Amino acid sequence: MTNRNNVSDDHRRFMSEAIRLSVSEMMDNNGGPFGAVIVRDGEIVSHGFNCVTSRKDPTSHAEIVAIRNACQELDTFQLSDCQLFTSCEPCPMCLGAVYWARLNEVFYACTRDDAAKFGFDDEFMYREISQPIAQRRMPMFQILREEALEAFRLWDMKGDRIQY
Numbered sequence: 001m002t003n004r005n006n007v008s009d010d011h012r013r014f015m016s017e018a019i020r021l022s023v024s025e026m027m028d029n030n031g032g033p034f035g036a037v038i039v040r041d042g043e044i045v046s047h048g049f050n051c052v053t054s055r056k057d058p059t060s061h062a063e064i065v066a067i068r069n070a071c072q073e074l075d076t077f078q079l080s081d082c083q084l085f086t087s088c089e090p091c092p093m094c095l096g097a098v099y100w101a102r103l104n105e106v107f108y109a110c111t112r113d114d115a116a117k118f119g120f121d122d123e124f125m126y127r128e129i130s131q132p133i134a135q136r137r138m139p140m141f142q143i144l145r146e147e148a149l150e151a152f153r154l155w156d157m158k159g160d161r162i163q164y
Helices: 009-027 062-074 092-101 112-116 123-130 145-157
Strands: 035-040 043-049 082-088 105-110
Touching: 009 035, 009 043, 009 062, 009 082, 009 105, 035 062, 043 062, 062 082, 062 092, 082 092, 082 112, 092 123
Parallel strands: 082 105
Antiparallel strands: 035 043, 035 082
């Protein structure tokens, strides 16, 4: 792990690449101004940029794309020996993906408050997540729980499952 006060020239180089992607891909109309790279052992293993509008996929955030690309490149679903460099603090969805991928460090340039000033405001999501389900703005209804529990029971008995 990196000491919070110990930012190296390599860290700056990796972040500069994420920022370069955020600008070039946005200017090419691929999506919003966000870029990311994933690094392992001092080498960039994947790039990602926001391509929500070009792919017509709301999950195609820079961090998600970089994680998907790194997992493909490294043939794994866990990136515990990798670092993420991203041009902006990850949104709630991307932060979830960072934790699921088990990245060991995240470096970011702009904050979520910086992004909000330019119309990328995720604050309502942070508030919604903390609300009890019944108080969220999007109606959510639980149905067929008992039927769905069967999948978990089968998973629990499955001898050859891959833990993650």
